[in-house]
Amino acid sequence: MFNKQNLFTELEQLVNHSAFSAGAKSTVMRNLQRLKSSQLNILITGATGAGKSSTINALFDMSIAQVGYDTDPLTQDINCYTLNNLVLWDTPGLGDGVEEDNKHRQKIKRKLAVADSSGQALIDLVLVIVDGGTRDLGTTISLINEVLIPNLGPNPEERLIIAINQADVALKGPNAWDHKLNQPTPEASDFLDRKVDSLTQRIKKATGVTVSPIYYSAGYSYPGHQQRPYNLAKLLYLIVSKLPINKRVLIANKTISKSESNWSDNDAQDYQKKTTESLWEAIVACSSAGATIGSELGELFGSPGKKVGVLIGGALGGIAGGLGYLLGF
């Protein structure tokens, strides 16, 4: 029986039963073993109510998340969710007063300073959620400029994503959103583009660092009303493309939301395809590293019509839905 939770265990069983040479098998097994025990850590931060929790819930399959506790008493109110190899750190929101904010800023700095067992920074990526509906971005900008960028090492832009949420309510008034098509009206789109530019410039001016924020909506649902996310597949693609390949593969291990409708509405059509391909490549490249069987392994993990196509499709969550061409069904 396959272990339902772990893609790498499932791949191990396939390789074990394959016709690969003993040498190739043992290299792949070692790689899969290493992957099984590695972690990807993402810190999510931003102002109170910006939509940090909503974004986590929309992106990931939180039904499998295990809630953990930080053993460091100074950062223990940063919520920790573990989804297989992915660990999400959901920080308390800023903007509830100077004293509270200072405490939270210290905790974030402390978390960014933690090293993993190999001496690398524990936090692989920081995702800043910005409330697109607020005029006052002061708290968020000072968090980025004074706390995040100075504590993210020599190339901070490589580990930093800035995402403007609540695009649907950013512009006020009747032209805020095209609810029928679940996309910005032309006016909202102009407004959001200007917001992106202004944020980029304020960060560049203060720190010299160039970031490229995107806007999206995590969506919402309450009795009688529901709105699908917008540009969520774009956000996931941005996350995936920022990660080095050995970390990227960890997101492919059954962490992504299974809800296909979360991924359907975006400013371009190909984010799902690009993300699936990128995760697929990462699975094959990381499993076959050091063995000269990359293409055979690709075949084994996904040749059309084989059960394993479904297996990988399932591991990638709702993002892989509608991508039958890649998985062979």
Ligand SMILES: Nc1nc2c(ncn2[C@@H]2O[C@H](COP(=O)(O)OP(=O)(O)OP(=O)(O)O)[C@@H](O)[C@H]2O)c(=O)[nH]1
């Ligand atoms: N209209 C709209 N509302 C949203 C969106 N994302 C989140 N919300 C709403 O904004 C409110 C705050 O969202 P949360 O996800 O709780 O925000 P948070 O950043 O986790 O807040 P704290 O944990 O309190 O700091 C909730 O009522 C959400 O339903 C969005 O894209 N559009």
Ligand SMILES: [Mg+2]
């Ligand atoms: Mg929250």
